[in-house]
Amino acid sequence: MTCVDSQMQAPASLHTQAAPTRLGRLVRMVKDAPALVRQRVALRHLDDRLLRDIGLDRASARAEAERPFWDGPNWWR
Template sequence: MTDLAHTTRSAPHASGSLAARIVTFVRTASLRRRTRLDLARLDSRLLRDIGLDPMSAQHESSRHFWQD
């Protein structure tokens, strides 16, 4: 019987591949964009409920999607 570990190629680590890193970046950037847009739509009462003042929320929501 043939040992499959020796006859098949091992897949490259997904976490290190360029494609995986691009997908991760796009997903993260999309999430940041969505949450920052949502944050910008909250009124002062809702901001207070989540512990943010309007100035901090404005600062965060004005950041670009690629900024951490």
């Protein structure tokens, strides 16, 4: 290996991440939806003590648990 070879870098395209496309967001939503549904079901079944531990009241937990799976977190958008 020469000095030049050891200084080679990956193309710039490997260092930058393309903006998510609509199809990419849809694929991620479909892939993550089952986990989101499980988390919301679990949230619905937490008792008041556990809800306090995570900083939620019963009404907020219920509202989050009742959201449809396609209404996911902001990072999906």
